[in-house]
Amino acid sequence: MKKDKYSISILIILNISLISALVYFRLNAAATDNSYAKMHEANMNQLKYQKNIMNFQLFSEGTRLNPFLYLKTEKSDSLLINTIMERPKLVLRYSELNCQSCVDAMLAQLQNCNSFGKENTLLLAYYKNPAYLYQFKRMNRLLLPVYSIKNTGLPPDTLNIPYFYILGKDLDVSNFFIPEEGDTASVATYLRFASKRLQSNM
Numbered sequence: 285m286k287k288d289k290y291s292i293s294i295l296i297i298l299n300i301s302l303i304s305a306l307v308y309f310r311l312n313a314a315a316t317d318n319s320y321a322k323m324h325e326a327n328m329n330q331l332k333y334q335k336n337i338m339n340f341q342l343f344s345e346g347t348r349l350n351p352f353l354y355l356k357t358e359k360s361d362s363l364l365i366n367t368i369m370e371r372p373k374l375v376l377r378y379s380e381l382n383c384q385s386c387v388d389a390m391l392a393q394l395q396n397c398n399s400f401g402k403e404n405t406l407l408l409a410y411y412k413n414p415a416y417l418y419q420f421k422r423m424n425r426l427l428l429p430v431y432s433i434k435n436t437g438l439p440p441d442t443l444n445i446p447y448f449y450i451l452g453k454d455l456d457v458s459n460f461f462i463p464e465e466g467d468t469a470s471v472a473t474y475l476r477f478a479s480k481r482l483q484s485n486m
Contacts, residue, residue, distance in 0.1 A: 341460040344439050349455040355408070355431035358418035368429070369453045372485045374400060374478050377436065378446035379410040380420075386465055387446050391424060393471050399479035402429060406451065410434050448474060450481055 351366040376394060378387045391407075394400055407430040411417040417432050440447050440462060447462040459481060461474045 341462055344460050347457045350437060351455055355433050358414050358421055360414045372450060372452050372482055373404050373406045375406045375408055375449050375451045377408045381444055382446050389468060390446055390471055397475050404482050408433055
């Protein structure tokens with residue numbers, strides 16, 4: 285009788301151990317599945333974001349800016365965009381609402397590139413208050429021409445992220461580039477490409 289009770293006790297302990305092990309492995313597998321699902325979802329979101337960016341670039345390629353777009357200087361003076369386009373220029377488009385560190389990084393790369401200067405570069409920003417544009421220009425010691433414009437009519441203006449393109453003297457838009465946040469290597473590659481394109485269009 286005692287042996288039977290002892291055997292039953294051992295069986296109960298073994299069953300409890302086995303059930304505990306099964307529960308542990310199932311929970312562990314569920315956690316692994318959950319982390320995989322999260323990683324898969326993040327990858328799918330990134331792919332969707334990249335496709336969206338690519339579509340914006342493709343749909344904007346070959347468009348033309350309105351020659352009657354008004355730009356504002358830091359002194360609140362207005363001028364038509366077609367009055368400053370005597371030659372093709374690289375444009376950096378950004379807004380005060382964009383990621384500031386992204387804009388700063390792109391500006392730093394642009395200013396460190398000897399191929400770009402007053403003659404072939406244009407910064408089209410947007411600041412509600414012209415005083416902020418003046419302040420930004422002073423703080424960054426910008427020698428490049430900077431103008432404020434709320435909406436250029438280009439689809440990427442709705443993305444709320446900074447981007448590049450080449451603007452021809454007849455205001456045709458080409459070679460869009462919308463970099464991902466922190467991708468400084470791609471920005472450097474694009475600037476080299478843009479420099480060659482501008483030289484070939486001179």
